[in-house]
Each structure stands twice: as structure tokens, then as C-alpha cells.
Amino acid sequence: MGELLPLMLQGAWVTLQITFWASLLAIACAVLGALGRLSPFAPLRWFSITYIEVFRGTSLLVQLFWLYFVLPMPPFHVELSAFSVAVLGLGLHIGAYGAEVMRGAIRSVAPGQYEASLALNMTPLTRFRRIILPQALLAAIPPGTNLLIELLKNTSLVSLITLSDLAFRARQLDQATFMTLEIFGLTLVLYFLMAQAINLAMRLVERRLGRGRIKGGLA
Amino acid sequence: MSMQQRFDDSPMVRPSRRDGSAEPLVRFDQVTKRYGSLTVLDQLNLEVSPGEKVAIIGPSGSGKSTLLRALMTLETIDDGVIEVDGEPLTHMPTAGGHLIPANARHQRRIRGRIGMVFQSFNLFPHMNALQNVIEAPVQVLGMSKAEASQRGEELLAMVGLEDKLGHYPAQLSGGQQQRVAIARALAMRPKVMLFDEVTSALDPELCGEVLNVIRQLGEAHNLTMLMVTHQMGFAREFADRVCFFYKGRIHEQGTPEELFGNPREERTQAFLSAVNEAH
Ligand SMILES: Nc1ncnc2c1ncn2[C@@H]1O[C@H](COP(=O)(O)OP(=O)(O)OP(=O)(O)O)[C@@H](O)[C@H]1O
Ligand SMILES: [Mg+2]
Numbered sequence: 001m002g003e004l005l006p007l008m009l010q011g012a013w014v015t016l017q018i019t020f021w022a023s024l025l026a027i028a029c030a031v032l033g034a035l036g037r038l039s040p041f042a043p044l045r046w047f048s049i050t051y052i053e054v055f056r057g058t059s060l061l062v063q064l065f066w067l068y069f070v071l072p073m074p075p076f077h078v079e080l081s082a083f084s085v086a087v088l089g090l091g092l093h094i095g096a097y098g099a100e101v102m103r104g105a106i107r108s109v110a111p112g113q114y115e116a117s118l119a120l121n122m123t124p125l126t127r128f129r130r131i132i133l134p135q136a137l138l139a140a141i142p143p144g145t146n147l148l149i150e151l152l153k154n155t156s157l158v159s160l161i162t163l164s165d166l167a168f169r170a171r172q173l174d175q176a177t178f179m180t181l182e183i184f185g186l187t188l189v190l191y192f193l194m195a196q197a198i199n200l201a202m203r204l205v206e207r208r209l210g211r212g213r214i215k216g217g218l219a
Numbered sequence: 220m221s222m223q224q225r226f227d228d229s230p231m232v233r234p235s236r237r238d239g240s241a242e243p244l245v246r247f248d249q250v251t252k253r254y255g256s257l258t259v260l261d262q263l264n265l266e267v268s269p270g271e272k273v274a275i276i277g278p279s280g281s282g283k284s285t286l287l288r289a290l291m292t293l294e295t296i297d298d299g300v301i302e303v304d305g306e307p308l309t310h311m312p313t314a315g316g317h318l319i320p321a322n323a324r325h326q327r328r329i330r331g332r333i334g335m336v337f338q339s340f341n342l343f344p345h346m347n348a349l350q351n352v353i354e355a356p357v358q359v360l361g362m363s364k365a366e367a368s369q370r371g372e373e374l375l376a377m378v379g380l381e382d383k384l385g386h387y388p389a390q391l392s393g394g395q396q397q398r399v400a401i402a403r404a405l406a407m408r409p410k411v412m413l414f415d416e417v418t419s420a421l422d423p424e425l426c427g428e429v430l431n432v433i434r435q436l437g438e439a440h441n442l443t444m445l446m447v448t449h450q451m452g453f454a455r456e457f458a459d460r461v462c463f464f465y466k467g468r469i470h471e472q473g474t475p476e477e478l479f480g481n482p483r484e485e486r487t488q489a490f491l492s493a494v495n496e497a498h
Contacts, residue, residue: 112341116400119291119335120355120407121327130358134345212387213344 004173004183011169012190018083018165019152019194022090026151029095030144031133034102048099055096061157064089068161086158094151098144105140106132138209145202149195166190242305244269244443245290245411250299252285252467259285261467262299267411270441274454274475277464278490283447286464287413290445291335292326303329304410331359334409338416340396342388348375348399349384352406360407367406374402378432394425398432405436412436414446426450433457451494455479463487 029051036048055063067085071078080088109132117127159168170187174180243266252260259282267273275283288294290301292308300318301308310318311325321329342351352374353367362370375381378398388396397417404412414433418426430453436442437457448454454461455475462472463486471484482488 110341112337112339113343115293115337116341116343118293118330119333119337119404121331121359122355123327123359126358130354131343138345209345211345212347213389 004177004179004186007169007173008166008183008186008190011164011166012194014164015152015155015166015191016194018086018090018155018158018163019148019198021087022094022151022155023148023198025087025091026094026098026147027144029092030098030102030140033095033099034106035128037099037103038106051092052096052099055093056100060089060093060154061160063093064157064161082158082162085161086155086163090151090154090158093154094147097150098140098147101140101143101147102136105136108139109135134209138206138213141202141206141209145199148198148202152191152194152198242269243267243302244271244304245445246300246302247286247290248300248302250289250296250301252282252289252294252296259467260289260296263468265462265469267443267445269410269443272437272444272457272459273446274458274461275445275447275464276449276451276454276461276490277470281464282467283464284415285467287335287415287445287447290411291333291413292330303332331407332410333413334404334407334411335413335415336397336400336404336417338419340388340393340400340420342396342400342403344388347385347387348380348391348402351388351399352403355403356406371402371406374405375399377435378402379428392425393421394428397421397429401429401432401436409442411443411445414444414448416447416449419449449494451479451491463490465490 033048033052036044037052039045039048064085067080067089068082070076071080113131113135114127117131122131155165156167158165159171164172166187170183174183177183245265245267247263247265250260250263251258261282263282263286265286275286277283285294289296290303290308296309300310306329307318307321308326308329309321311321313319343354346354349368349371352371353362353364356362356367356370357364372381372384375384378401380395380398380402383391383395383399386395388399391399401417417433418429421429430450433444433446434457437444446454446458458475460472461475461478462469463478463482463484464470465486471478471482471487478487479491482491
């Protein structure tokens with residue numbers, strides 16, 4: 001067990017890094033995708049809809065394969081490291097689901113908030129950045145937390161594009177040592193802890209965004 | 220201070236608009252607003268002088284809110300012109316003197332002269348009282364945070380909330396929230412303030428504190444006010460002029476004494492007696 005742990009933790013570290021960067025990308029994609037969908041400018045709307053439907057409508061594994069195996073070939077010639085592909089693929093994939101969550105959250109902000117912002121002569125950008133987004137993010141936190149945990153779980157696919165994440169290390173060590181119960185038990189615990197870390201982080205963000213508001217975000 | 224006096228001061232024939240003395244601050248000229256086949260404002264004319272306090276009363280659905288919302292640019296209008304301080308709100312003149320639909324910049328410039336307080340307060344729930352008040356001065360007027368905060372504290376003190384600066388809307392009573400909303404609108408230094416049934420969402424015992432603030436505002440500042448209200452008592456004591464709305468038009472108007480004491484139109488009489496009965 002003593003020799004197992006460092007390798008397992010190495011795998012967990014890879015998983016954690018991918019999850020972290022992909023989450024940031026997913027959140028950015030979610031906000032921008034939702035904004036695009038709600039934009040009065042039609043080409044922007046179509047672009048967002050295409051993004052959302054393509055990434056929701058096809059399998060993550062195939063998306064990863066595309067980014068990793070197809071993009072380097074002609075006519076694209078885009079070669080990305082396995083790690084970048086993992087972050088990009090997971091971020092775009094979960095971001096597409098997130099965009100729909102954000103769209104709902106933005107629309108859930110009371111119309112009176114738009115009216116008050118307009119009456120105070122705010123520009124649309126100020127209104128979105130300072131008034132609408134903080135409230136929409138708060139509303140998006142419960143479904144958003146689910147999506148980020150989903151993202152964490154989906155990281156186990158990255159071993160198929162050569163990354164040594166936690167799930168990959170577990171299988172590798174299992175084949176080498178046959179300590180099946182210990183290894184997969186530990187794997188379970190590590191994934192669980194990471195999911196709890198996401199929960200906790202999101203709870204902290206919720207507390208920050210929801211400061212002064214009745215719990216649950218509805219003031 | 221009465222309407223009569225105001226009229227006596229100004230000649231019957233409008234002075235040439237250039238001299239400015241009798242220039243209305245707000246002017247609705249043949250303004251029409253429709254929702255589908257429903258005409259909500261029907262070729263409406265209204266002029267409000269600087270410093271004048273106008274109360275707007277009338278039955279539900281007669282277009283009172285729409286009038287204020289059109290002036291605040293929350294609604295577009297289908298016909299006519301609204302002018303604020305001599306400049307059209309939804310249109311702008313070209314070099315050749317033609318009116319074309321206003322661009323965003325022109326609208327923002329004119330809109331800056333108007334402030335509005337809503338029935339449902341519409342405070343920003345993620346900001347405390349002071350943050351609510353300083354948000355627009357900082358973000359829109361580019362005021363420094365220190366300056367905005369100092370003014371914000373003064374304004375909140377003026378509405379009697381100097382001890383609630385750090386309270387969030389969820390921690391304030393309706394009356395307190397509405398007073399923050401008034402301070403927030405005033406922080407933008409509007410020339411015209413619009414009040415749309417600002418006490419209707421409040422328990423009766425909380426109305427007084429909000430009305431007191433408005434009363435005080437009217438006395439202390441030369442602020443022009445348009446107020447939609449169901450509180451005839453307040454309209455009577457506070458307003459220079461009362462407009463009775465009916466079906467998208469001003470059906471009758473006059474000083475509070477005239478309109479409440481001696482309404483000429485049948486509709487006005489019916490409305491006022493119905494209101495009196497309800498109380
Ligand atoms: N967005 C809208 N779409 C369709 N009809 C609308 C819309 N907004 C208002 N109306 C209609 O326009 C009419 C005038 O509405 P408005 O809100 O101006 O009335 P009001 O005089 O303020 O009434 P109240 O005293 O009930 O507030 C009403 O018949 C209302 O149903
Ligand atoms: Mg109304």
C-alpha cells in the first residue's frame with residue numbers, strides 16, 4: 001500500500017488539474033454561450049446554438065478523439081498536447097450544458113432589475129456585469145455544481161488520449177499488484193473527496209454571492 | 220404657489236421658446252402607445268413646468284404607468300413626441316433639422332435627466348443600501364467611490380436611513396427599501412422624478428414614512444415630480460396639479476382644489492366617489 005499511494009496521488013493530481021482548468025473554461029463557455037443565445041444579433045445567436053447543440057449532441061469521447069487524433073491531420077494541422085485537449089474537450093462539453101443552465105438563470109432575474117438598471121442609465125454591459133450576472137450566477141449554482149461534478153467524473157475518459165489520470169493509475173496498479181479492493185477503494189475515496197471539494201468551493205461562492213440574501217438566493 | 224399663480228406669471232401666448240422662461244421641462248405631444256389593437260395612450264398631450272408636482276390619478280388600466288414608463292424609455296411609443304428640457308427623447312435632430320430615431324447615446328443623455336421609483340422597489344438584492352445608491356453614480360457618472368459614498372450617505376441620511384447603510388434589501392422593511400430606492404434615484408441628480416404607486420406594495424403603516432420623504436423632497440428641492448398615486452389625500456395636499464386619466468387621455472385636470480372639490484366631468488366624479496367609498 002505504501003508504494004501505491006504516491007502513484008495514485010499523482011493520478012489524482014492530474015485529474016484535479018484537468019478538472020480545475022476545464023471548470024474555468026466551462027464556466028466561461030457557459031456565460032458566453034448563454035449571452036450569445038440571448039443576443040439580439042442573429043449570427044451570434046446561431047453560433048451559440050450551433051456550439052451548444054454540437055457539444056451536447058455528440059459524445060464526449062468522440063469530441064476528445066476529434067481534438068486529439070483528427071485535428072493534427074490535414075487540413076487542420078492543429079496539434080495540441082493531451083492535457084490541453086482534455087481541458088478543452090471537457091470545458092467545451094460541460095460548457096455547452098452550462099450555457100443552457102446560465103440561460104435559464106439569466107432569464108430568472110426579475111424584469112424589475114433590468115428596469116431599475118435602465119432607469120439608472122446603465123449601459124447594457126454595466127447592467128449585465130454588475131446587476132444581472134451576479135444574480136444569475138447565484139441562481140445557477142445548484143445546477144452548476146452538478147455539472148462540475150459531472151465534469152470531474154468525465155475526466156476518467158482522458159486516459160484514452162494517453163493521460164495518466166486517477167482512473168488510469170488505478171487500473172494500471174491493479175494489473176500490476178492485484179490489490180483490487182484496496183486500489184479501487186482508494187480510488188473511490190479520492191474521487192469522493194474531490195467531489196466534496198467542488199461542493200465546498202461552490203458553497204463558498206454561493207455564500208459570497210448570496211451575502212445579505214435569504215438562504216436559497218431569493219431575496 | 221397655486222396653479223393660478225403659475226398661470227398668471229406666464230403670458231397666455233407662449234413666449235418664443237428661445238427665451239426659455241416658460242419652457243416646459245417635460246412635454247408629451249400627441250403621444251400614442253398601442254399594444255396590438257389596444258390603445259393605451261391616445262394622442263396624449265401633457266406639459267410639466269420645472270419644479271411642478273403633478274399627481275396622476277385614474278382607474279386601473281387607464282395608462283398611468285405607461286405614461287411614466289414611456290418617459291423613462293421603458294416603453295417605446297408609436298406616435299408623437301416626448302420632449303425633456305426641450306429635446307426630443309426618442310428622436311434626435313439631424314444637421315438638416317430632420318428628426319430621426321435617437322441612437323443609444325442620445326437616449327442615454329436625455330434619460331439621465333429622469334429618475335424613477337417603482338412600486339416594487341427593484342433594489343439590487345446583492346448590494347447593501349449604500350452600494351445600491353452609489354452603484355450608478357460610480358458606474359455611469361464615473362464618480363469616485365469616495366465621493367459617491369459621501370453623497371450616498373447624505374442621501375440615505377436624508378431619507379432617514381443613516382443607520383442602515385450596510386443593510387441588504389432582504390434585511391429592510393418595505394418602507395425602508397422604498398426609501399433606499401428614492402435615494403438611489405436621487406443620486407443620479409435627475410431633473411424629473413417619476414413615482415409609480417410607490418406606496419401600493421406597502422402596509423398602510425409604512426406608507427407614511429415614504430410619503431414624508433417625498434413631501435420633504437418636494438419642499439427642499441426644486442425637483443419636478445410626476446406621481447401616479449391612489450392616495451387622494453396625499454395628491455390633494457402635495458400636488459400643484461392633478462390629472463385624471465381615462466382611457467389613455469387626460470380626461471380632466473386642475474388644481475387639487477378644483478379637481479377634488481369641484482370635478483366637472485362625470486367620469487371624474489364617478490371615479491372620485493368610488494374611491495371615497497372604498498375608504
Ligand atoms: N406589455 C403589455 N402588453 C400588453 N398590454 C399591456 C402591457 N402593459 C400594459 N398593458 C395594458 O395597457 C393598459 C394600460 O396599462 P397601465 O399599466 O398603464 O395602466 P395603469 O393606469 O397604470 O393601471 P393600474 O392603476 O392598474 O396600475 C392596460 O390595459 C394593460 O393591460
Ligand atoms: Mg400602473
